[in-house]
Amino acid sequence: MLTAFDENKKLINLLENRPESLKGKYFCPACRSELSLKNGAIKTPHFAHKSLQACDLALENESAQHLGLKKELYEWFKQDEKVEIERYLPALNQRPDLLVNDKIAIEIQCSYLSLKRLKERSENYRQHGYRVLWLMGKDLWMQERLTELQKNLLYFSENRGFYYWELDLEKQKLRLKSLIHEDLQGHLLYLTDEFSFKKAPLLSLLRRPYQRQKLQSITVPKGQSSERFIRQQLFHRSAKWLKIQEIYYQKGENLLTKNFQKSFFAPPGLNLLTVSKLELPSVNFCQITQNISEYYQNFWENFTEKYTENLYPPRFYAIMKERENEKNQVKA
Ligand SMILES: [Zn+2]
Structure with missing residues (x-):
């Protein structure tokens, strides 16, 4: 760690003080136990606990x-x-x-x-x-x-x-x-x-x-078509893909005739299995607090049907949807 209390309980920051100028004893700001100053050649000068006692916040082995x-x-x-x-x-x-x-x-x-x-x-x-x-x-x-x-x-x-x-x-x-x-x-x-x-x-x-x-957007690379990949998986009796095929079958659809002739891409959390169940995934990405189900929906409708050549950001699909709604209102 780079900070410590000195004997006067003043917080010392090693990025603001030359290590050579530091004398006396230093203590952990969390557990108050004594620290030693490591001023070697390889690592940035830092403090380390003198004994390996339990410190909740030990930033050892940095x-x-x-x-x-x-x-x-x-x-x-x-x-x-x-x-x-x-x-x-x-x-x-x-x-x-x-x-x-x-x-x-x-x-x-x-x-x-x-x-x-x-x-x-x-x-x-x-x-x-x-x-x-x-x-x-x-x-x-x-x-x-x-x-x-x-x-x-x-x-x-x-x-x-x-x-x-x-x-x-x-x-x-x-x-x-x-x-x-x-x-x-x-x-x-x-x-x-x-x-x-x-x-x-x-x-x-x-x-x-x-x-x-x-x-910005990303052009979908011309690789192996998804259809070929899915065929291979079914041929090798992959349990996961047999299950997906089954789900499509129960909906009266054929997985292989879906519009997957191109390489298929999807944002993390969205895949053929989740969408085929006709329910959007309730994936819990722990840093993401926004509701992303509308993006998933828009992505799915657009990428598999209209804009199949490129991958676009969520805002693009939202704008396209808005325009479509406006057009429909004019017609009505
Ligand atoms: Zn400590």
Whole structure:
């Protein structure tokens, strides 16, 4: 960790004080036990508990990456905002990596944490009126498919659909991955925006998905058609696909004659199985508080019937729907 109380109960921040200038004893702001100052060559200078006693909020074993990113983002925020590092919030018994303008908690997540823990912590912030933004270090960058943990770190906006933040300490970049879609096998398709550290104000970049902007789209790649993939799955008697076929069959429809000649993509949480039941998924993405069922509905109607060449953000489909409603009103 980068903060500690000194003997006079003054909070010392290692990013604002030269470690060489620090003398005396230091204590953990949460459990009050004694800390030692580590001033080595590889990691950013930091404090560590002297004994491995139980500290609820021990930020031990923070990797060089985590300490480095904390330092970079602290300096970046500080250019334009009020920012505190590791501020202990007693009401929540939590200590976000950074607290911006007293209400935005920034969590730099560099390693795996359990879904249960993620949900508890996210919920705890929200219940106490904080907004929490999870920014992901290398081990949690998006790979070929989304893990359950990553699904619960997705955010959502009308302009960008599902999106995800990544931090690259080596390249000194913040990455926004947006308009995230999955194909039938869970392979991902998305847009990537990259921002160099400390160029533009960080808070405005983090608000980018909500700001007014030209709507972007992704062209559906010309790959294997979904029909071929589904045929293969049925041929190999895949239990999952036999079940989906059965559901379509009960509705009096044939899965294979549906309009899936192209590659099929859908936003996370929506797939042929959920839609075929004619009920929208009640997926619980733990960072998303908006109701996204209307987006799912609009997406499904448009992507499978009208706009099959591209994947668009939720706002696009909403606008198309509005126009259609207006046309119908004129006719009536
Ligand atoms: Zn402690």
